[in-house]
Amino acid sequence: MITTSDPNAIAGGRVELQLLTTLRCNLKCTYCSLGIGDVLGSQTELEYDIDQLAVFVARHLAGKEVYVTFYGGEPTLNRPMMEAVMRRFPEFRYQLQTNGTLLDDVPDWMLARFANILVSIDGGEATTDGYRGRGIWRQVIRNLDKVHGRVGGTITARVTWGNPDTTFEELDELASSLEAIDYLYWQFVADEMYGGDSPDKRKAVLDRLIEKFFASTDTLYPLIPAMGMVRNKLLPNRAQELYGGLTQCRVSSHLINVMPSGRIYPCPDMMYDPAMQMGEIQGNWLKKSPLQPRPEMPCEACEAFLWCRRNCMKNLWRGYVDGDDRYRENVVEPICELIRHMGREIDRHDPHAWFAQLPVPVRRRLVDNEVYEYVEIMP
Secondary structure: OOOOOOOOOOOOOEEEEEEEOOOOOOOOOOOOHHHHHHOOOOOOOOOOOHHHHHHHHHHHOOOOEEEEEEEOOOHHHHHHHHHHHHHHOOOOEEEEEEOOOOHHHOOHHHHHHEEEEEEEOOOOHHHHHHHHOOOHHHHHHHHHHHHHHHOOOEEEEEEEEOOOOOOHHHHHHHHHHOOOOOEEEEEEOOOOOOOOOHHHHHHHHHHHHHHHHOOOOOOOOOEHHHHHHHHHHHOOOHHHHOOOOOOOOOOOOOEEEEOOOOEEEOOOOOOOOHHHOOEEOOOOEEOOOOOOOOOOOOHHHOOOHHHHOOOOHHHHHHHHHOOOHHHHHHHHHHHHHHHHHHHHHHHHOOHHHHHHOOOHHHHHHHHOOHHHHOOOOOO
16 A cells, blocks of 8 residues: 655654554453454564655654654564664664553663653552452562663553542552552543443542542642643643644644554554554555544533543544443443543632642642653543
């Protein structure tokens, strides 16, 4: 497949080049989005080489600030590819998204180059092991303890909040009790797990997390969704500056996912859909992401729009553009309501008055944190 390239494919001056090193994984998480369309495990070897990647970068990403995220599958299963990219492009920033089970095998020079490591973990030990396998939580935490001091940047716990019985104590432990973790980020799982009293259970946990967030003005409770929402409410222009005013999840503006085959997609959860392809390494072409805001999406009439700027475009696309009513009713709308609830709860704590009491270093950590570039601020 060959197509013409769009010189305006990337919005703004930065780009996240997410390289899937392999679609193999050493775990079998029950909720894995790559299982859709049998993507997971379908591509285990690279079909392009580093020279072809360099030609693509020179043509389409020249003049951009590039940061690379190694993704999978489990990206560390193809560590030689990671090493080759890091040596070929020493001026890029690097992030690793990993399940954490093999982190202790990553050499120190690579760890020192990572601006952020996103470690997938689902909460406490029972919850994580229930999704990932017995003993995984302890193995991951043990590895984080080993490598934390050797990582050049931050370590962020990335939680897929699937279990409605996940407790405040589980999330609070990841946010504040484990010294090997710098930040906690979560996404509400994109699966039909919002029936019955599930939303109310989540709201009760959210209320406690937000209450703790505002309880101190001396330090910052490192809870990225709350940090990002508060920042966007206080400084609405920050909700737009990195994303060209489009969407907070980057797939409409400057995130490109390169599969081992060399095909490029905007969203790592929609690589099963040929209509989503936006480029290819070997053919050296790139066009604008097809995941753009559409009139069918009701976001602009929502109370959260000014600070949310749309959330997960995959969810919005499936629910409103593809017209999947079941998915919209059982996944998209409940998640949007949880985000609106977070916004109301934040307002109840008067974020402007809280911010006015913060010392300058804490203000800077809230407003100018580099970690916002590596995760979606909205959950």
